Amino acid sequence: MENQRIVIVGAGVFGLSTALHLAQNGFSSVTVVDRAMPPVPDGSSNDISRVIRFDYGDKVYAQLGKEAYDLWNTPEYAASFHQTPCVWTAQRSSTANAGVQAGGSDFIRKTKAILDDLGLEWHDLAHVDALKSRFPAVAGRPIGEGFEGFYNNAAGWADAGVAIANLRDRCISAGVSFITGARGHVSSLEHGSDGKTITALRTIDGSTITGDRFILATGAWTATLVPAWNSMVATAQIVGFVRLTPAEIAALRDLPIIFNLSTGFFSFPPHEQSGYLKVACHSFGYTLSSTKSMDSVSISSPPTKAIPARANFIPGEGQERLLAGLRDVLPDLARRGFEKTCLCWYNETPTGDFIFDYHPDYTNLFIATGGTGHAFKFLPVIGKYIAGAFQRKLSPELTQKWKFRTEYRDRPREELFTGDRSRKGGDGSRGGPGRREFTPEERDTLLSLTNALAERQSRL
Numbered sequence: 408m409e410n411q412r413i414v415i416v417g418a419g420v421f422g423l424s425t426a427l428h429l430a431q432n433g434f435s436s437v438t439v440v441d442r443a444m445p446p447v448p449d450g451s452s453n454d455i456s457r458v459i460r461f462d463y464g465d466k467v468y469a470q471l472g473k474e475a476y477d478l479w480n481t482p483e484y485a486a487s488f489h490q491t492p493c494v495w496t497a498q499r500s501s502t503a504n505a506g507v508q509a510g511g512s513d514f515i516r517k518t519k520a521i522l523d524d525l526g527l528e529w530h531d532l533a534h535v536d537a538l539k540s541r542f543p544a545v546a547g548r549p550i551g552e553g554f555e556g557f558y559n560n561a562a563g564w565a566d567a568g569v570a571i572a573n574l575r576d577r578c579i580s581a582g583v584s585f586i587t588g589a590r591g592h593v594s595s596l597e598h599g600s601d602g603k604t605i606t607a608l609r610t611i612d613g614s615t616i617t618g619d620r621f622i623l624a625t626g627a628w629t630a631t632l633v634p635a636w637n638s639m640v641a642t643a644q645i646v647g648f649v650r651l652t653p654a655e656i657a658a659l660r661d662l663p664i665i666f667n668l669s670t671g672f673f674s675f676p677p678h679e680q681s682g683y684l685k686v687a688c689h690s691f692g693y694t695l696s697s698t699k700s701m702d703s704v705s706i707s708s709p710p711t712k713a714i715p716a717r718a719n720f721i722p723g724e725g726q727e728r729l730l731a732g733l734r735d736v737l738p739d740l741a742r743r744g745f746e747k748t749c750l751c752w753y754n755e756t757p758t759g760d761f762i763f764d765y766h767p768d769y770t771n772l773f774i775a776t777g778g779t780g781h782a783f784k785f786l787p788v789i790g791k792y793i794a795g796a797f798q799r800k801l802s803p804e805l806t807q808k809w810k811f812r813t814e815y816r817d818r819p820r821e822e823l824f825t826g827d828r829s830r831k832g833g834d835g836s837r838g839g840p841g842r843r844e845f846t847p848e849e850r851d852t853l854l855s856l857t858n859a860l861a862e863r864q865s866r867l
């Protein structure tokens with residue numbers, strides 16, 4: 408297999424980490440193709456920050472997270488990694504959040520048990536006063552009644568754009584080839600006469616890229632290229648950026664990462680270089696649906712045109728949710744509001760498990776996706792596991808966990824994904840309203856802003 412031509416579509420964390428691992432382990436021809444050179448402006452692996460933690464209600468991800476965390480702390484990642492405590496909070500008894508906060512409590516309980524089990528430290532926050540005295544930068548007054556929480560000092564955040572640029576450079580040094588722009592923007596996959604083998608990728612400029620084995624690491628766009636068997640759905644999540652003064656950056660330097668599991672809201676310490684404080688919601692998100700002409704299946708996907716930056720847009724109600732979350736932690740900044748907001752896309756699977764497996768329809772097409780909003784932190788290690796699955800060398804346990812599930816095909820999407828608040832599902836780390844489709848007005852705004860950006864890009 409080492410002498411075959413391996414073509415990887417997608418230069419996010421999954422694609423690049425896989426390319427590096429293969430190139431460093433004897434594969435002589437590895438090519439990465441993408442709509443843009445990484446860090447890809449609207450790729451999910453690109454932003455000013457991503458949380459790095461090993462607090463998980465699932466033992467496999469806790470262990471994998473710890474393996475990655477130890478590497479984030481080495482000189483290799485010093486340019487992008489910032490060690491910072493991570494705080495988890497939930498509101499046990501507010502009736503306004505009935506159904507959702509139960510998930511938050513559940514996540515906290517399971518996560519503490521797993522950390523104990525692995526002999527890893529965590530610190531209890533019995534009351535909101537404990538939060539405020541340990542982290543004095545928290546200026547707001549989150550409600551104390553029903554509050555529960557803990558924190559882990561062994562956590563932090565990575566400047567995702569910087570980390571991806573470094574990973575790209577390591578790929579180039581290791582001999583990985585890149586094809587980007589229109590020449591790397593895949594419009595379809597061509598298969599051989601047997602119908603079971605992919606022979607080439609067709610790109611939007613009309614050219615083709617041939618290969619022996621193909622890896623799709625196309626994140627939230629994956630269902631636009633291959634039948635998804637109902638095993639993934641792309642959801643848009645909300646992000647906001649507040650402009651800080653240099654004095655505020657200094658005053659908030661010790662702000663921890665804080666998650667509010669009751670609402671999904673989470674916030675980062677200041678990002679010095681950009682002068683932004685970033686907040687987001689780990690929620691059920693919005694879908695942008697269309698009907699795929701190829702097999703008349705309705706799928707959700709981000710806009711596909713290459714753009715130089717994400718559109719400055721989120722739904723009004725999302726704006727409100729981000730401000731409400733910020734008000735609990737830093738009320739003065741909430742009054743200022745956001746300089747910029749944007750959507751960032753998750754490719755979600757029903758269980759939150761990644762998909763690292765051959766596609767059920769093709770023998771030489773491997774899928775590496777299903778990041779489900781939590782994959783970035785694994786950047787230092789995930790390529791080893793994806794390459795392991797690609798070579799069918801993973802343990803039976805991991806092979807099973809990350810298999811391409813075909814049993815969802817005929818089940819309704821609503822039944823499978825964690826969008827419906829009334830049913831259990833996922834890992835309990837999400838909060839906020841159920842998943843919904845963008846309204847026609849929201850859709851028009853998002854698409855017209857995106858098209859304007861794409862035009863600006865094509866004129867460059």
Ligand SMILES: Cc1cc2nc3c(=O)[nH]c(=O)nc-3n(C[C@H](O)[C@H](O)[C@H](O)COP(=O)(O)OP(=O)(O)OC[C@H]3O[C@@H](n4cnc5c(N)ncnc54)[C@H](O)[C@@H]3O)c2cc1C
Binds near residue numbers: 443453459644782
């Ligand atoms: C708002 C937000 C917050 C998050 N926070 C965290 C966090 O704190 N911690 C954490 O660990 N994770 C976090 N995540 C999740 C993490 O960022 C993702 O799971 C991860 O980046 C997914 O990587 P990927 O390689 O699958 O996708 P991507 O990075 O999106 O890569 C897919 C690539 O495929 C390319 N592509 C798609 N279609 C085509 C095509 N037709 N032709 C050519 N190229 C194509 C795209 O251009 C893109 O570059 C967050 C995600 C979001 C959206």
Ligand SMILES: *[C@@H]1O[C@H](CO)[C@@H](O)[C@H](O)[C@H]1NC(C)=O
Binds near residue numbers: 501550669670732735
């Ligand atoms: C979490 O959200 C709930 C519901 O909005 C709120 O009452 C609480 O104060 C928040 N907690 C923190 C720590 O921000």
